Amino acid sequence: MSSSSLNQAQSYGTVEKLSAIALDLRDEYRQPHQTPWIIGFSGGKDSTLLLQLVLEMLLNLSPRERKRTIHVVANDTLVESPVLARHLDNVLEKLSAAVGPLRLPMVVAKTTPKIDQTFWVNLIGRGYPSPSKMFRWCTDRMKIQPTTQYIRDQVSASGETILLLGVRRTESTQRRRSVERHENGMRLNPHTSLQGCMVYKPIVELDTDEVWQTLLQSQPPWGGTHRDLVTIYRNAGGAECPLVTDKSDAPSCGSTSSRFGCWTCTVVEKDRSAAAFVEAGYDDVEPLLEFRDWLKEIRERGDMRMAVRRNGTLNFVGEGRLIPGPFTLEARQEILSRLIGIQEEVDFPLIRQEEIREIKRIWADDFKAVTESTDA
Numbered sequence: 001m002s003s004s005s006l007n008q009a010q011s012y013g014t015v016e017k018l019s020a021i022a023l024d025l026r027d028e029y030r031q032p033h034q035t036p037w038i039i040g041f042s043g044g045k046d047s048t049l050l051l052q053l054v055l056e057m058l059l060n061l062s063p064r065e066r067k068r069t070i071h072v073v074a075n076d077t078l079v080e081s082p083v084l085a086r087h088l089d090n091v092l093e094k095l096s097a098a099v100g101p102l103r104l105p106m107v108v109a110k111t112t113p114k115i116d117q118t119f120w121v122n123l124i125g126r127g128y129p130s131p132s133k134m135f136r137w138c139t140d141r142m143k144i145q146p147t148t149q150y151i152r153d154q155v156s157a158s159g160e161t162i163l164l165l166g167v168r169r170t171e172s173t174q175r176r177r178s179v180e181r182h183e184n185g186m187r188l189n190p191h192t193s194l195q196g197c198m199v200y201k202p203i204v205e206l207d208t209d210e211v212w213q214t215l216l217q218s219q220p221p222w223g224g225t226h227r228d229l230v231t232i233y234r235n236a237g238g239a240e241c242p243l244v245t246d247k248s249d250a251p252s253c254g255s256t257s258s259r260f261g262c263w264t265c266t267v268v269e270k271d272r273s274a275a276a277f278v279e280a281g282y283d284d285v286e287p288l289l290e291f292r293d294w295l296k297e298i299r300e301r302g303d304m305r306m307a308v309r310r311n312g313t314l315n316f317v318g319e320g321r322l323i324p325g326p327f328t329l330e331a332r333q334e335i336l337s338r339l340i341g342i343q344e345e346v347d348f349p350l351i352r353q354e355e356i357r358e359i360k361r362i363w364a365d366d367f368k369a370v371t372e373s374t375d376a
Contacts, residue, residue, distance in 0.1 A: 014210045018053075021202050025057040028162075028187060028200065029068060036069040036154055037200075039164045040147070043074065043088035046166035048220070048229060049211050050203055051095075054164065055104070055221040063103045071107045073150055077142040078112055078355075079119045079264045082284060082348045083236070083277055087228055091220075098222040111146035118142070119264055120355050123295075124336050125362035126310060127326025130266040130295040138262070148194060155196035162188065162198045170207045235280035236260045236273045263288045266296040284346040291342055295335070304331040329363065 012020065029037070039054060041047045051072060058066055072095060074088055096108045115121065119142060122128045131138045154161045191197040203211070215226045260273040263285070271292060277285040298304045305324035309315055315323040327335070336351075336359065343350040 014206075014213060017206060017210065018214065021053060021206075022057055022060075024187070025054060025202055026060070029057065029061075030065070034068055034158070035160045035162055035198075036071060036158055037162050037164055038071045038073055038151060038154060040166070041072050041074045041092075042166075043084055043091060043229075044166075045211050045215060045229060045233065046168060046171070046203065048091070048166075048226070049206075049215055050164060050166035052215075052218065052220055053202065055102075058104055059102065059221060066103070066105050069105045069107060071109060071150075071154065073147060074110045075143055075147050076110050076112050077119065077138075077262050078352070079142075079262045079350075081260045081263045081274065081277075082288070082346070083232055083282060084260055087232060090228070091222070094220075094224055095222040102221070109150065111150050113142045113146050115354055115358050117145065118355055119262070120336075120339070120351050121358050121362070123327075124332045124339070125355075125359035127306070127328070127332050129299045129305065129324075129327065130264070132299065133267055136267055138265075142262075151194055151197055155194070160196045160198070162200050163191065163194075164200045164202060166203055167201050168206055168208075168211070169204050232260075235282070236276050264292055264295065266292060266299065284348060287342050287345055288350075291338065294338075298327075298331065298335075304328060329366065332359075332363070 037054075039047070039051055041051055054070065058070075072092075074092060076085070076088075080088070092108055092110065095106075098104070099106045099108065113119075119138060122137065122141065123130060128137055129135065151161060151163060188198040188200055191199050206214075212230075216230070219225055260277075263271075263274060265271065271289060274285055274289045274292070278289060302324060304327055306326055306328050307314060307322060307324060309325040315325070317323055336356070339351055
């Protein structure tokens with residue numbers, strides 16, 4: 001079924017739309033080739049529904065028809081909201097346990113940034129100021145690079161791959177424009193930057209009410225219920241930051257809408273989602289919200305920033321106004337000390353020992369460079 005056939009489903013009721021989606025998924029999966037599917041899974045409502053519909057399609061096939069491998073890929077920035085991080089890990093754990101008994105050709109994976117590109121290594125180690133709309137250094141390093149590398153690995157192994165995304169036309173004006181910009185009248189569209197990767201958007205014509213209606217009236221094939229997911233959305237008053245595989249989609253992170261994603265996000269003025277979690281009684285979120293606000297505040301303090309950038313230059317803008325460089329070493333040490341203290345308070349992993357070792361290695365290199373420059 002082509003995308004034009006699916007577009008006709010816009011005027012259908014929910015049952016008819018879901019039937020059309022199921023038939024489309026089945027038809028695409030049974031195409032005479034072995035190109036693997038990759039499902040971008042964020043743990044939010046849209047990607048959860050997409051995953052459920054794919055599994056239901058597979059279970060309606062006989063085991064001998066389930067020939068093509070399906071990768072379920074989640075991205076962990078290592079600074080995800082603890083509320084969503086726990087939910088995501090719970091779903092992935094249940095899914096991994098169900099793959100064998102259900103006889104599904106499925107691989108469950110979670111991508112993370114390289115150790116030298118994590119949020120804390122960049123902010124505390126290199127002293128990068130907390131992200132802003134003008135310097136959004138986080139999305140590419142923590143979201144795009146890890147996931148696109150996974151996709152490239154599958155393209156290298158199979159020659160081609162199909163990326164399934166739970167994006168919807170009515171999700172937002174920006175999403176509608178993005179969908180329309182990449183449509184080519186066919187079911188599969190070439191990825192804008194990943195050669196050998198085709199993009200498939202099965203639920204693009206569903207609206208938000210239809211997504212929730214379907215989830216609330218069904219149980220996930222991997223077991224349990226969608227109750228926790230509903231509770232998260234109700235308490236957060238927002239939406240998830242979706243999996244991102246292209247820089248043109250980066251504004252989905254740190255947008256003005258209330259989204260729950262990285263708890264460290266300082267691109268937004270106020271983290272309304274985290275504040276809503278605090279109001280709902282998630283006590284371990286409050287210290288994180290206060291720390292996030294402090295990271296945003298010290299970004300603007302001249303005494304916490306160096307004048308010289310990491311490349312040794314001074315950056316001026318306008319009429320000679322100096323743009324400060326990275327956080328001072330003293331500021332970085334204070335950030336790390338506070339972070340470790342909060343980690344002990346909330347009893348949730350916020351920074352790994354490997355990151356601390358990498359941070360201290362960078363500090364040692366920076367100190368050595370400053371010493372050699374002074375001696376010269």
